[in-house]
Amino acid sequence: MKEQAFANAFAVTIAIVYVVCAGWVVVSRSTFMGLAGSWIHGVNMKALPYTAPTAAGLVFGLITAVVASWVAGYVFAWLYKQFSKK
Numbered sequence: 001m002k003e004q005a006f007a008n009a010f011a012v013t014i015a016i017v018y019v020v021c022a023g024w025v026v027v028s029r030s031t032f033m034g035l036a037g038s039w040i041h042g043v044n045m046k047a048l049p050y051t052a053p054t055a056a057g058l059v060f061g062l063i064t065a066v067v068a069s070w071v072a073g074y075v076f077a078w079l080y081k082q083f084s085k086k
Contacts, residue, residue, distance in 0.1 A: 003077040010073030011066045018065045022058050 024032045029050065037045035 001077050001080055003074045003081070006077035007070045007073035010076075011070035014069035015062065015066050018062050022053065022061070025053060 021032070030046070033045040033048075037043060
């Protein structure tokens with residue numbers, strides 16, 4: 001497994017998921033919060049205060065999510081190679 005190829009694929013996947021989620025929040029926050037609440041057991045997501053997303057916030061979130069996922073993907077692939085040698 002090539003670390004950079006895996007990291008690239010993981011980062012692109014996260015970018016796609018991020019764009020879909022951001023679009024979902026903009027279009028229908030209540031349904032998104034309902035789904036998110038079902039994933040986070042016992043937390044009433046709808047009770048949290050709402051701040052409308054800004055373009056700058058969405059872009060910053062996309063960039064940081066892609067960078068973090070690329071690093072995580074690279075580390076994962078590197079660790080996988082290390083463990084598969086044994």
